Amino acid sequence: MGRAKLMESFNQAVEYIQDGATLIVGGFGLCGIPEYLIQALREKGTKDLTIVSNNCGVDDWGLGLLLANKQIKKMISSYVGENKIFAEQYLSGELEVELVPQGTLAERIRAGGAGIPGFYTATGVGTPIAEGKEHKEFNGRTYILEEGIVGDFALIKAWKADQKGNLVYCKTARNFNPVAAMAGKVTIAEVEEVDDNLNPDYIHTPGVYVQRLLQGAAYSKRIERLTVNSH
Amino acid sequence: MGRAKLMESFNQAVEYIQDGATLIVGGFGLCGIPEYLIQALREKGTKDLTIVSNNCGVDDWGLGLLLANKQIKKMISSYVGENKIFAEQYLSGELEVELVPQGTLAERIRAGGAGIPGFYTATGVGTPIAEGKEHKEFNGRTYILEEGIVGDFALIKAWKADQKGNLVYCKTARNFNPVAAMAGKVTIAEVEEVDDNLNPDYIHTPGVYVQRLLQGAAYSKRIERLTVNSH
Amino acid sequence: MMNVRERIIKRAVKEVKDGMNINLGIGMPTLIANEIPNDFDVMLQSENGLLGIGPYPSENEVDADLINAGKETVTTVTGSAFFDSAESFAMIRGGHIDLAILGGMEVSERGDLANWIIPGKMVKGMGGAMDIVNGAKKIVIVMEHVTKHGASKVKKECSLPLTGKQVVNRLITDLAVFDFTSDGMELVELQSGVTVEEVREKTEAEFKLALKV
Amino acid sequence: MMNVRERIIKRAVKEVKDGMNINLGIGMPTLIANEIPNDFDVMLQSENGLLGIGPYPSENEVDADLINAGKETVTTVTGSAFFDSAESFAMIRGGHIDLAILGGMEVSERGDLANWIIPGKMVKGMGGAMDIVNGAKKIVIVMEHVTKHGASKVKKECSLPLTGKQVVNRLITDLAVFDFTSDGMELVELQSGVTVEEVREKTEAEFKLALKV
Numbered sequence: 001m002g003r004a005k006l007m008e009s010f011n012q013a014v015e016y017i018q019d020g021a022t023l024i025v026g027g028f029g030l031c032g033i034p035e036y037l038i039q040a041l042r043e044k045g046t047k048d049l050t051i052v053s054n055n056c057g058v059d060d061w062g063l064g065l066l067l068a069n070k071q072i073k074k075m076i077s078s079y080v081g082e083n084k085i086f087a088e089q090y091l092s093g094e095l096e097v098e099l100v101p102q103g104t105l106a107e108r109i110r111a112g113g114a115g116i117p118g119f120y121t122a123t124g125v126g127t128p129i130a131e132g133k134e135h136k137e138f139n140g141r142t143y144i145l146e147e148g149i150v151g152d153f154a155l156i157k158a159w160k161a162d163q164k165g166n167l168v169y170c171k172t173a174r175n176f177n178p179v180a181a182m183a184g185k186v187t188i189a190e191v192e193e194v195d196d197n198l199n200p201d202y203i204h205t206p207g208v209y210v211q212r213l214l215q216g217a218a219y220s221k222r223i224e225r226l227t228v229n230s231h
Numbered sequence: 232m233g234r235a236k237l238m239e240s241f242n243q244a245v246e247y248i249q250d251g252a253t254l255i256v257g258g259f260g261l262c263g264i265p266e267y268l269i270q271a272l273r274e275k276g277t278k279d280l281t282i283v284s285n286n287c288g289v290d291d292w293g294l295g296l297l298l299a300n301k302q303i304k305k306m307i308s309s310y311v312g313e314n315k316i317f318a319e320q321y322l323s324g325e326l327e328v329e330l331v332p333q334g335t336l337a338e339r340i341r342a343g344g345a346g347i348p349g350f351y352t353a354t355g356v357g358t359p360i361a362e363g364k365e366h367k368e369f370n371g372r373t374y375i376l377e378e379g380i381v382g383d384f385a386l387i388k389a390w391k392a393d394q395k396g397n398l399v400y401c402k403t404a405r406n407f408n409p410v411a412a413m414a415g416k417v418t419i420a421e422v423e424e425v426d427d428n429l430n431p432d433y434i435h436t437p438g439v440y441v442q443r444l445l446q447g448a449a450y451s452k453r454i455e456r457l458t459v460n461s462h
Numbered sequence: 463m464m465n466v467r468e469r470i471i472k473r474a475v476k477e478v479k480d481g482m483n484i485n486l487g488i489g490m491p492t493l494i495a496n497e498i499p500n501d502f503d504v505m506l507q508s509e510n511g512l513l514g515i516g517p518y519p520s521e522n523e524v525d526a527d528l529i530n531a532g533k534e535t536v537t538t539v540t541g542s543a544f545f546d547s548a549e550s551f552a553m554i555r556g557g558h559i560d561l562a563i564l565g566g567m568e569v570s571e572r573g574d575l576a577n578w579i580i581p582g583k584m585v586k587g588m589g590g591a592m593d594i595v596n597g598a599k600k601i602v603i604v605m606e607h608v609t610k611h612g613a614s615k616v617k618k619e620c621s622l623p624l625t626g627k628q629v630v631n632r633l634i635t636d637l638a639v640f641d642f643t644s645d646g647m648e649l650v651e652l653q654s655g656v657t658v659e660e661v662r663e664k665t666e667a668e669f670k671l672a673l674k675v
Numbered sequence: 676m677m678n679v680r681e682r683i684i685k686r687a688v689k690e691v692k693d694g695m696n697i698n699l700g701i702g703m704p705t706l707i708a709n710e711i712p713n714d715f716d717v718m719l720q721s722e723n724g725l726l727g728i729g730p731y732p733s734e735n736e737v738d739a740d741l742i743n744a745g746k747e748t749v750t751t752v753t754g755s756a757f758f759d760s761a762e763s764f765a766m767i768r769g770g771h772i773d774l775a776i777l778g779g780m781e782v783s784e785r786g787d788l789a790n791w792i793i794p795g796k797m798v799k800g801m802g803g804a805m806d807i808v809n810g811a812k813k814i815v816i817v818m819e820h821v822t823k824h825g826a827s828k829v830k831k832e833c834s835l836p837l838t839g840k841q842v843v844n845r846l847i848t849d850l851a852v853f854d855f856t857s858d859g860m861e862l863v864e865l866q867s868g869v870t871v872e873e874v875r876e877k878t879e880a881e882f883k884l885a886l887k888v
Contacts, residue, residue, distance in 0.1 A: 102547070107548055113771075122555075125627060172508070178548075179548045227519075321797075333802050337764050357841075403723050
């Protein structure tokens with residue numbers, strides 16, 4: 001897909017995302033989510049999305065915004081317990097859900113980005129997750145086959161970027177963002193800072209994975225569970 | 232295996248490596264090889280080793296030292312063209328060789344470290360490498376099954392470590408070292424510097440993978456192909 | 463006298479050995495962190511991408527980019543490292559975490575664990591639990607021995623969908639400690655003031671007694 | 676007049692487009708780097724773990740920790756990034772490299788490539804070639820059209836063990852340029868001064884003529 005271009009407009013960045021697209025979206029809970037890209041997608045109103053993301057935000061933030069606007073057809077996630085609208089749409093049959101163990105989800109996304117169509121894991125063996133999947137023994141232990149995931153687009157959030165699209169993440173806001181970056185046919189990254197002096201030894205996502213780059217201002221970074229030390 | 236301990240003696244660090252062990256050794260060519268651990272292993276004289284490493288050094292340096300001392304039974308590598316002793320031992324039947332494409336080798340080592348016993352790749356389909364391997368189609372394309380590799384020990388070289396065993400590599404001396412670190416049942420790391428102020432955002436190998444840690448002095452860092460710009 | 467959860471936590475912290483890398487589940491297991499001896503060199507892993515969880519932050523230290531797997535704001539200890547989710551579960555799945563202590567809803571006599579879904583209730587998801595129980599070197603489950611209605615949670619077969627099959631190494635309840643081996647389930651310790659008879663009465667699963675009990 | 680290799684290189688560099696991420700094989704393909712227009716924003720990948728290869732170093736700049744896949748000392752350009760071998764081949768295998776230009780020993784009319792081993796000669800290994808030919812988005816092979824004995828290297832079937840099956844998108848020789856599609860092999864360009872007849876004579880493979888030739 002060639003190399004990153006620094007763009008001005010979040011609306012323009014999501015312009016080519018069509019109804020029915022599969023999107024891989026970075027973040028864990030509300031930490032490290034592509035705030036502005038999600039909001040631009042809500043404005044655009046793209047429908048019938050399949051979204052691969054560990055969680056689905058909360059009712060009024062993150063991917064919950066797309067859910068509330070009925071833009072999501074299917075979620076592929078490991079945990080979706082923070083969202084009332086999610087429960088309603090799921091129970092009414094409006095929303096499909098595929099639950100994937102968190103480590104399997106991360107590895108399936110990495111595999112998709114790394115050209116690996118399938119891999120074996122012990123995770124889920126003997127549970128409902130293993131139903132219908134190929135089982136295979138290696139050295140006397142049973143594993144199941146899990147498939148790589150590729151997205152039409154990946155929407156991610158990083159801390160810093162240079163203009164070549166190299167990315168650096170901050171603390172646990174890294175989470176699924178680097179693997180999502182690998183697995184998008186087109187990866188759109190939003191960042192807090194553009195810095196053309198990143199140290200090449202400390203790049204988390206090489207620019208080869210990033211096709212569109214945007215800088216956001218004044219990130220909300222909502223905290224889901226503010227926990228402080230009382231003493 | 233618990234956490235890294237900073238040790239004084241390279242000889243002591245390799246003490247428990249038994250004849251017949253499988254070792255995963257970091258480095259690409261002579262770049263980023265664990266110089267001192269290899270030399271300690273030569274002194275110890277451990278025999279019948281199976282060594283998983285992209286290359287096999289040169290005749291008088293790197294893994295070539297173990298080869299010259301007839302300590303290696305089998306090499307699992309992607310390219311072994313720099314070594315005359317290698318050719319002799321291979322032709323005389325003293326040395327077994329398993330050639331693995333470089334990307335498959337890196338991924339097999341990562342898989343071993345990541346608890347993935349097998350994965351599918353298109354690399355090698357239709358070539359001698361695919362013979363005897365399970366073939367499977369995904370979305371109309373054929374892939375072969377490759378298995379994860381785990382070593383009894385991994386010997387690696389990093390640039391800096393802290394005393395928790397977190398590692399940082401320098402430039403292209405990183406190469407196979409981070410995946411080797413993951414795939415050793417016991418991982419022994421040698422480093423140039425110990426620095427207890429590494430930035431947690433920029434750790435390449437988290438300390439969880441490192442069981443023994445040593446600091447080397449005055450690294451040789453031999454250059455295989457010195458190439459300079461004439462103008 | 464200690465309440466039920468305190469009993470379980472006090473016993474569970476004895477599983478923690480100096481030098482371990484440990485993953486503590488959300489809820490009761492998280493509380494174990496406070497009880498780890500100060501002189502232990504232990505690193506706590508958070509599966510969202512951190513090795514080296516520190517205490518909760520002061521109000522000034524709160525950082526939205528620094529949370530644990532329970533989505534709580536945390537701090538880091540010296541020598542911590544951040545990594546991405548694939549790397550985090552490579553670490554877990556690959557057997558590099560020495561010990562995981564997780565909560566349970568049911569444990570069967572063969573060491574099956576159910577702790578992620580109750581049919582008929584709203585689906586939430588398994589998060590990282592299925593990966594952890596199949597990956598960490600030792601799996602310790604902490605849970606109350608019986609439900610609030612008095613029914614045994616230590617069962618012949620789990621009635622709830624499984625998180626993992628034959629994955630539990632040790633179960634710690636408010637009544638006793640059990641180990642699971644290829645020989646079956648074994649009672650290895652009684653909580654103080656508890657008799658074998660009481661455990662038998664409140665346990666659906668069949669278990670043997672370890673010699674030392 | 677240009678020699679054979681110069682001809683091939685001059686034609687091959689036209690495959691390079693502004694904005695591409697490119698892997699150049701060891702040997703003749705490496706020389707293409709020097710011919711890339713200065714105003715192109717192109718990043719060269721080295722499969723040992725670098726995106727953004729720069730020129731060879733001056734004697735003062737030589738760094739043993741900074742080499743390319745041919746084990747030559749190199750430098751980096753602004754905006755380069757280092758990564759490990761698994762990440763490097765994730766990038767390659769996952770289709771994130773726009774173009775790879777590699778040398779060849781034989782190419783068949785179906786786009787099979789042989790370039791890693793000659794039976795009877797000492798085994799050296801395939802290095803990253805098998806990964807690259809199955810991974811990069813476009814595979815261009817550069818090679819001399821005939822052996823030093825005058826035998827065609829563009830064959831009906833490769834006689835040497837394959838590096839990849841139906842992997843070549845374009846072949847550039849000192850005589851011509853060929854494309855490989857589901858329709859077979861097609862001559863798309865002649866090198867200057869070369870006739871279709873000469874190409875036919877020196878090519879064992881069967882090929883069609885593109886309309887424009």
